[in-house]
Amino acid sequence: MVPASPVARPLRHVARALFPCVWRGKYFSSGNEPAESNRVTPMFRHLMYKIKSTGPITVAEYMKEVLTNPDKGYYVHHDMLGEKGDFITSPEISQIFGELVGIWFISEWMSSGKSSAFQLVELGPGRGTLTGDILRVFSQLGSVLKTCDISVHLVEVSQKLSEFQALTLTDKKIPLERDAESLVYMKGVTKSGIPVSWYRDLKDVPKGYSFYLANEFFDVLPIHKFQKTPHGWREVLIDIDPQVSDKLRFVLAPGATPAEAFIQCGETRDHIEVCPEAGVIIQELSQRIALTGGAALIADYGHDGTKTDTFRGFCSHKLHDVLIAPGTADLTADVDFSYLRRMTQGKAASLGPIQQQTFLKNMGIDVRLKVLLDKADEPSVRQQLLHGYNMLMNPKKMGERFNFFALLPHQRLQVGSHQMGTCQSKPSASSPVAGFGELTWQ
Template sequence: MGVLVRSAARQLCCAARAVIPCTWRGKYFSSGDEPAENNRVTPMLRHLMYKIKSTGPITVAEYMKEVLTNPAKGYYMHRDMLGEKGDFITSPEISQIFGELLGIWFISEWMAAGKSAAFQLVELGPGRGTLMGDILRVFSQLGSVLKNCDISIHLVEVSQNLSDLQASTLTEAKIPLERNAESPVYMKGVSKSGLPISWYRDLQDVPKGYSFFLAHEFFDVLPVHKFQKTPQGWREILIDIDPQVSDNLRFVLAPCVTPAEAFLQHDETRDHVEVCPDAGVIIQELSERITLTGGAALIADYGHDGTKTDTFRGFCGHKLHDVLTAPGTADLTADVDFSYLRRMAQGKVASLGPIEQQVFLKNMGIDVRLKVLLDKSDEPSVRQQLLHGYDMLMNPQKMGERFLFFALLPHQRLHGRSHQINACQSKPSASPVAGFAELAWQ
């Protein structure tokens, strides 16, 4: 998701991404109550206080939506939050190998599903375009495999600032971008390898067709409703103005049932729950598309399988940030509940995972890929960067166990597996899908 320093050649077999010396935002699991350095009265805070004074306390979901994506003052709309000078770092910025292996995953699925004559590669929330750039480099390197396939790239991005960064990373500078702010396809371009790229603000605007979907650190920033179990039953947690401290916000419990309580499971056993209706809508859209036209979706994020409670937190300058302080200046995030995503698929498609990142990447051959890059590099600094990036991705105390992979596929993809298994295997794998089992080329 970011533009990073690379070795001069930028070749698949010898490039190595420089490691940014900062903290990955998924390292901490906290509700964000840590004190901030100061309590700035930001334009977003003024906007929220006016809103609350006018209509009463707001939900955490409404707070997140305003703070992150408000067209005039939203955190994602007018700043570059990634990398060393930003507020957090993600896997593609840590190591090029991450994106390369995801590129291999999509090619593997395309081959296993019958090598369609065309497919759309759709990414939700592409950041700076680093991940897609790494994937497209793999596509280019394996052009002989994909030569008869018509591939198009589709990016779902609400921020014009970020879409411009993506275009800078991905497109051919000599070919001017087509822009139309009023159209569902608000920007078009051509990738450096000659593939058409289109930008949309909403997944529903992406043309329906055989597609592979990618959502990397996308679901964690979608707005969540928070609920607390009380003696009177479930009560939603709201955000109000603190009457004791000027220009401060605080959490309060709703005095009675709110409409969002309909999203709770009737047999919920936790005493504190975060629910993301927007995630449910997107999963249902993905499930319907995959059912009708085929393809697959790969979702990678930090989260849990229905076990965690209070995970809402903020990040600013690679440090935890009080979620209610200086809104609009920090990233807000909540761990993805993959059990909720599975329920929202409603059985229309098969789901795999979630499995830990270290397992997924090992199954995809990260150890072999690392060895190739190390063998081809004579520079100690590059080798050190490669090893450091590998450690960040695979170490259980860093990203290895905290980051999870989850996939949606057509039910028929998991049936009739015999023709999809490598002939050298002595017995069929329990799962034929790369990453969720060891990668086996046909």
């Protein structure tokens, strides 16, 4: 390639996979769309000023600015969920999804000794629908949990979404406590009488026996992209197109960048995406689980270290060019579960990833669907249940593209001492883990 400037080279020929989905299943842009399709948004102007001042920026910095900038960020100011938003997640598709996740946590609580208390911690709770479905299961199985002291802790950077979560979860008769300067910026009580607190960072959540949940959380964390060239790895950056002043484009860094330290030795792919922030969070979760017990369940689009370009945008339930009208669309990339497994550094055992259709079938989704269908009197309700089931289980929809991944204490899996240092462990026959094997009650 011929250098385009002293700082970067254009990236024009990178293999891309297009997924014609109707949920958040996205598109990695070439950046070569006509300039007239662009919209000069406030975020675009902010990024133009930034790039002109400091030079091309990493994809990670681009994602962080576009999604979480306090003044102009997509997640900070947009209601992006549901039919009127930009994408829809599994809890909004079917109540069964959240119910089975709730059963998973109860199963793990029972299998690990029925502690007297636990925290339910959700990262990026959306509208609160998933936590709400889980709490409903907790209430329905109140006789099982009657001696357990439960609290809910939500990690949410978006003030707007936290308000939606409060509407979904809390008792309107009990006023919310608010303190913008505190690490716990909001407190309340759920409709079932459980205390709930909001935080901006996982590190602020109290340490203790906890069950952690992350549904479509890791796929929006900032990624660094790298392309293999005859001169070695080069990071993909984002720059202003010199031919069109109001357009962004991808370029290659002319030399090594600090983020190359995250590339695994012996990597065989020619294009990779790495998410250091995901690694930091996994390390935090692994350390907490190793010290205080509990488990983490992660559900997301992803792969086990096999895919290359997955950076995509999504707006109004349609695929969207990632470089067009920044700040108006969701940006995301598939989760590399092999990277998450490595980042546990052996402190916690990991299970998965396994495909969503396998996990939900193991959790008894067919039985639960039959129960709900038998109770449904209205044809429209039955149709909605069947549609939701199809969306969750169909291999061409979410069944194979969505994966489940879990972190647990090594002792939970009864791993032998010679295996304690490994990054991935499999459950022994005497201690099956629900979802990753067929659900069994002990």
